[in-house]
Amino acid sequence: MARISVPTTARLPSTLRVDPTNPAAIKILSRLSRSSLLLVALDWLDQNNLPLALPYLRENEYEDEDEDDEAGDFYPPARSPEALREHYISLQARKGSKREVLDRITEGDWRHGLTLYQLAMADLQYLYDHPTSQKWSAYRITPLKPPHDPDGEEPPEFDDKSLTIPRFHPSTFLRTLQSQVLPDVKAHYNFDTHKTLPLLILRIFILDSPYNTEHALQTTKTTTFDTSRTVYIAFPNASPHLFLTQPTTTTLTTPLPNNPPSLAHNNTASESKSLRHLLIDGLPKALSQPLQRRRVALRPTSLVTRNLAELVARRGGGRTNAAGGGWSVYAGEGRGARESPLDLGLPGPVLGVDDGGEGEGGVVGDKGVEGGKRVAAGGGDEEGRALKRARLVAKARFGGTGLVGDGKGVERVDVVVEDAFPGGEGVEDGPQEEDDEENDEKWRPRVKLTFHGSHVFAGIRQLVESGIIDGERMPGWMTGEEGVTVGAVRHGRIRGHKGSGL
Amino acid sequence: MASNLDDEIDDLQAKVSSLKKELRIHTSTLITAPSTRQLLAQDTPTSSSASKTQHQQQQKALLADSADQHEAHAQQCLYRACATLTTFRARDPDPRAVDSGAILGLRIEVLSRARFLRPYYVLLNRPFTGAEGSRHLRVHRHTLPACIPLAGLAARYLPPPPAAAKEGSRGAKGQDLARFARAVRREVVRYHHRLGVVADLRKAAGVGRETDAEFGEEERPDRLTDITPADAEVKQLTIEWADGRTGRLVMGDDGEILKLVVLGENGRDREAARGLLGGAATAEDVVKRLAASV
Numbered sequence: 001m002a003r004i005s006v007p008t009t010a011r012l013p014s015t016l017r018v019d020p021t022n023p024a025a026i027k028i029l030s031r032l033s034r035s036s037l038l039l040v041a042l043d044w045l046d047q048n049n050l051p052l053a054l055p056y057l058r059e060n061e062y063e064d065e066d067e068d069d070e071a072g073d074f075y076p077p078a079r080s081p082e083a084l085r086e087h088y089i090s091l092q093a094r095k096g097s098k099r100e101v102l103d104r105i106t107e108g109d110w111r112h113g114l115t116l117y118q119l120a121m122a123d124l125q126y127l128y129d130h131p132t133s134q135k136w137s138a139y140r141i142t143p144l145k146p147p148h149d150p151d152g153e154e155p156p157e158f159d160d161k162s163l164t165i166p167r168f169h170p171s172t173f174l175r176t177l178q179s180q181v182l183p184d185v186k187a188h189y190n191f192d193t194h195k196t197l198p199l200l201i202l203r204i205f206i207l208d209s210p211y212n213t214e215h216a217l218q219t220t221k222t223t224t225f226d227t228s229r230t231v232y233i234a235f236p237n238a239s240p241h242l243f244l245t246q247p248t249t250t251t252l253t254t255p256l257p258n259n260p261p262s263l264a265h266n267n268t269a270s271e272s273k274s275l276r277h278l279l280i281d282g283l284p285k286a287l288s289q290p291l292q293r294r295r296v297a298l299r300p301t302s303l304v305t306r307n308l309a310e311l312v313a314r315r316g317g318g319r320t321n322a323a324g325g326g327w328s329v330y331a332g333e334g335r336g337a338r339e340s341p342l343d344l345g346l347p348g349p350v351l352g353v354d355d356g357g358e359g360e361g362g363v364v365g366d367k368g369v370e371g372g373k374r375v376a377a378g379g380g381d382e383e384g385r386a387l388k389r390a391r392l393v394a395k396a397r398f399g400g401t402g403l404v405g406d407g408k409g410v411e412r413v414d415v416v417v418e419d420a421f422p423g424g425e426g427v428e429d430g431p432q433e434e435d436d437e438e439n440d441e442k443w444r445p446r447v448k449l450t451f452h453g454s455h456v457f458a459g460i461r462q463l464v465e466s467g468i469i470d471g472e473r474m475p476g477w478m479t480g481e482e483g484v485t486v487g488a489v490r491h492g493r494i495r496g497h498k499g500s501g502l
Numbered sequence: 503m504a505s506n507l508d509d510e511i512d513d514l515q516a517k518v519s520s521l522k523k524e525l526r527i528h529t530s531t532l533i534t535a536p537s538t539r540q541l542l543a544q545d546t547p548t549s550s551s552a553s554k555t556q557h558q559q560q561q562k563a564l565l566a567d568s569a570d571q572h573e574a575h576a577q578q579c580l581y582r583a584c585a586t587l588t589t590f591r592a593r594d595p596d597p598r599a600v601d602s603g604a605i606l607g608l609r610i611e612v613l614s615r616a617r618f619l620r621p622y623y624v625l626l627n628r629p630f631t632g633a634e635g636s637r638h639l640r641v642h643r644h645t646l647p648a649c650i651p652l653a654g655l656a657a658r659y660l661p662p663p664p665a666a667a668k669e670g671s672r673g674a675k676g677q678d679l680a681r682f683a684r685a686v687r688r689e690v691v692r693y694h695h696r697l698g699v700v701a702d703l704r705k706a707a708g709v710g711r712e713t714d715a716e717f718g719e720e721e722r723p724d725r726l727t728d729i730t731p732a733d734a735e736v737k738q739l740t741i742e743w744a745d746g747r748t749g750r751l752v753m754g755d756d757g758e759i760l761k762l763v764v765l766g767e768n769g770r771d772r773e774a775a776r777g778l779l780g781g782a783a784t785a786e787d788v789v790k791r792l793a794a795s796v
Contacts, residue, residue: 161658163651167733238734239648317734319645323623326595330623331645340618341582341611344534345526346568346575397595476596481643492598 011178012188012207014052014120017113020106028119029105031126034098038088040125041105044118045085052117055084055109075108084109120190120203123230128195132306132411134232136243138315139298141166141284146293158297166240166287166296170200173286180282184208197312198237205230206247206275229275233283234308238317241301242283243308247275302484303410310408314483325481328399386467393471394464397479402461409455415477416488417447456480533565533572542566583618586611587687592625594642600629605642610687614694615701622646622690624683630663638663638677649734650689655682692755696736699757699785703729703739706792724774726792741778747771749778757785 018025032040044053058077078084091101110118127133143162174189181187188205206229234243280298288295303314313320319331401408420442453459457480464471469478477487477494487494532538542565582588587610594603608624627642641656659682703709707726728742732750741749741764749764762779764771782788 161654163654165649165651165733165735167735167738169732240734241648315648317648319622319647321648323643323645327625327643327645330625330643339620341579342618344530344572344576344579345523346530346572473597475598476594493596493600 011181012116012186012205014115014117014188014190016116016188018116018119020110020114025114025119026106028122028126029102029114030098032098032122033129034096034101035092036125036129037098037101037105037122038092040118040122041088041101041109042085042092043121043125045081045088049117049121050081052115053110053121055081056112057081057084075104075111078109116188116205117190120188120205121192123205124190124192124201124203127201127232131308134245135304135306136232136234136245136308136311138241138243138301138303138311139280140301140315141168141240141242141287141296142299144295144297146295158299164294166294168235168287170202174202176288177282177286180285194234194308197308198316199243199308199312200235200237202233202235203230204233204279231275231279233279234311236312236316239315239321241315242298243311243315244276244279244283247279302486304485305410305412307407307409307411310410313408321483323481324483325401325476325479326397326399327481328401332400387465390467390471391465394461397464397471397474398457398461402455402457402480404455404458404462406458409453409458410480410485411452411454411456412485413449413451413456413480414486415449415451415494417449418444418488418490419492420444530572530576533569534576539569539573542569582609582611582621586613587683594627600627604628606639608683608686610683610690612690612694614698619694624652624686626660626679639679646686646690647693649693649736650686652686655685655689658682659685693736696753696757696785697731699753699789700729700731700736700739702789703785703792706789724777743774747774749775751785753785758783759785759788 020026029037043049045055056077058079078087091104106114143159143164143166145159145162170191177189178187186207188207190203190205192201192203193199194201229247231247232245235241236243284295284297301315303311305311312318314324315321320328323331421444451459457478460469460474460478460480463469464474475489475492476482477489482494484494542562578588587608590607590609592605592607594600594605596603604627606626608626610622610624612619612622623643623645624641625643626639628636628638629640629642630636630638639660640662641652641660644652646652660677660679707729709726709729725744726741727744728740730740732738732740737753737755739751739753741751743749747764747766749762751759752761754760759779759782762775764774764778766774779788780791782791
């Protein structure tokens with residue numbers, strides 16, 4: 001522990017230890033399941049992480065006289081990290097309660113404190129265990145025009161014609177981000193690559209304290225540590241986007257008893273909002289390279305979801321960024337062989353009406369119910385034929401997207417319809433009329449649609465497949481092809497196209 | 503028992519699909535053969551005069567139809583393979599789509615490692631109304647990866663018509679689809695060439711061949727252990743040596759080497775950088791040098 005604590009602008013070191021009885025630390029750990037806790041503990045004891053997560057060990061192996069001290073100890077300290085590792089592996093094989101592991105960690109092996117690094121690892125493990133626990137908003141990193149006037153008075157403009165793709169270098173980014181942080185706020189940063197998705201996740205843990213030593217944590221046991229906040233930023237590989245979460249306080253659910261809960265909640269809500277603004281201001285500065293005259297800004301892309309897989313699909317480095325819905329047949333990976341110009345065989349129908357055996361049939365016909373209906377359709381009765389057609393239409397409109405099991409679902413879509421009410425000749429002539437003065441005479445009710453569910457567009461697809469929504473007259477934004485979760489519909493199309501195309 | 507049956511069914515289904523594929527290939531080969539065309543062509547006039555059954559006539563018509571389709575497809579494939587940049591027409595399924603759903607598609611073929619990759623598509627529509635702007639195109643959908651600066655290219659070569667443009671961009675030029683298509687294709691091909699060079703570098707340096715280190719007597723300190731692209735455009739490469747030195751190589755658009763910095767324990771290691779490059783001007787030269795030295 002440092003002898004003196006001087007207020008600095010440095011970041012919190014990873015080796016800083018938090019008292020294990022601290023409610024925030026306990027909360028972070030107790031959120032994990034038993035198996036995850038053991039996994040995290042074994043990760044701490046890994047050779048690479050050990051310097052940042054040293055457990056409480058017996059001081060001297062040859063000393064026997066202080067055995068008496070240890071006798072009353074419920075969790076006698078281990079002799080070496082290896083022994084401890086074996087103990088945790090044996091715990092893994094055994095059945096038991098979560099409490100047992102948690103107590104062993106907080107009262108036994110790490111009684112002298114858990115480092116911030118350990119807490120970060122535990123928090124990230126929680127994120128992997130509960131992938132939908134955070135709400136992510138996607139931002140596009142857009143280059144800015146170099147400023148014209150030397151004073152920098154005029155607001156910067158987006159450089160639409162720029163051909164540079166913004167680049168991201170983690171350590172440089174962290175250094176410049178640190179210089180953006182105010183001196184009375186301390187942060188701890190931890191990078192981790194996502195286990196399954198091509199993402200780099202940055203966890204930022206923020207404390208209101210001018211010190212970067214244990215002072216920051218000790219004086220704050222009652223006050224500041226409660227207001228610590230955690231923000232995640234995810235950088236998809238090979239894509240000029242970043243995903244940002246809402247800041248969460250570790251102890252939001254337990255407001256101080258002397259404060260009325262509503263007040264405490266208001267406080268933290270407004271605080272986290274201002275923190276978010278701070279981050280959105282600071283991130284582009286940290287990503288810019290002023291020496292090379294490359295400045296960037298963040299542009300919101302109207303996509304907010306809890307599903308990281310969906311974010312990677314729509315804003316990642318692949319082909320599906322601007323080819324959602326029915327357009328996904330152009331981006332599809334499955335039938336690559338057929339697209340080769342050297343394949344002279346006549347391509348089958350895109351919709352796969354009769355090539356059920358070639359792998360595509362599985363998409364539609366893998367459910368027993370639908371298989372039965374297909375037989376019925378063959379029989380030729382009217383209803384079955386209509387259903388078959390509805391299924392084909394759904395396939396045409398949605399392509400390979402919007403399937404229930406694909407794990408790429410958005411859970412909420414908000415759409416404002418600004419079109420005139422379809423009275424008389426309202427709907428049919430919409431696309432041709434661009435002059436707004438004439439249209440203003442029509443009645444424009446303010447219609448706001450909100451779709452909720454575990455996978456909104458899969459739900460719409462199922463409605464189309466079962467014939468409840470007429471798939472042929474359904475507007476394009478209902479297929480999710482725009483890749484946005486917030487939008488305004490004008491002339492039957494989502495305006496702005498922030499998320500799609502360009 | 504059940505698993506046996508399932509395996510058998512899987513086997514049979516695989517056989518069915520491979521037979522179907524074979525059938526397709528044979529069909530296209532036979533039907534596009536010149537002799538078949540000849541037979542079909544010379545048979546048609548006689549068939550009308552001869553008293554053939556209706557069934558046969560139908561068969562003949564079907565055959566001729568299929569032959570035409572195959573012919574058209576073969577020609578399209580020829581253009582795609584040779585020109586690598588082709589257009590096609592498509593229809594937007596959205597009932598409220600602009601321009602009644604007419605779509606112009608650009609298909610960009612990429613040849614990588616002696617095989618055609620799945621083509622990239624850029625789909626354009628004409629959303630602008632008004633007398634002077636109605637023929638202006640706009641990128642509607644595309645399947646290009648995020649590292650292709652499509653937005654910038656579109657802003658340069660396919661600017662929106664003056665009426666829809668913002669106040670700042672006065673004097674908007676006309677659109678030039680041909681130049682746009684060429685520029686996009688060039689970017690795509692460059693990107694794939696850079697990817698290919700990275701793969702070649704890894705191969706030439708023996709990256710990922712761990713068996714050498716295991717069975718070899720001692721690890722050479724100047725062995726390259728990793729070469730990975732460090733940015734989206736694959737213009738920057740991270741190079742790692744066995745003894746912990748790291749380097750950063752910056753490539754230009756066409757694989758020319760702009761910069762190479764190697765950091766060792768004691769700061770910058772210029773010798774290692776010289777040793778790796780050895781006067782090479784492009785990444786391909788480095789590949790050749792590495793292949794010769796290993």
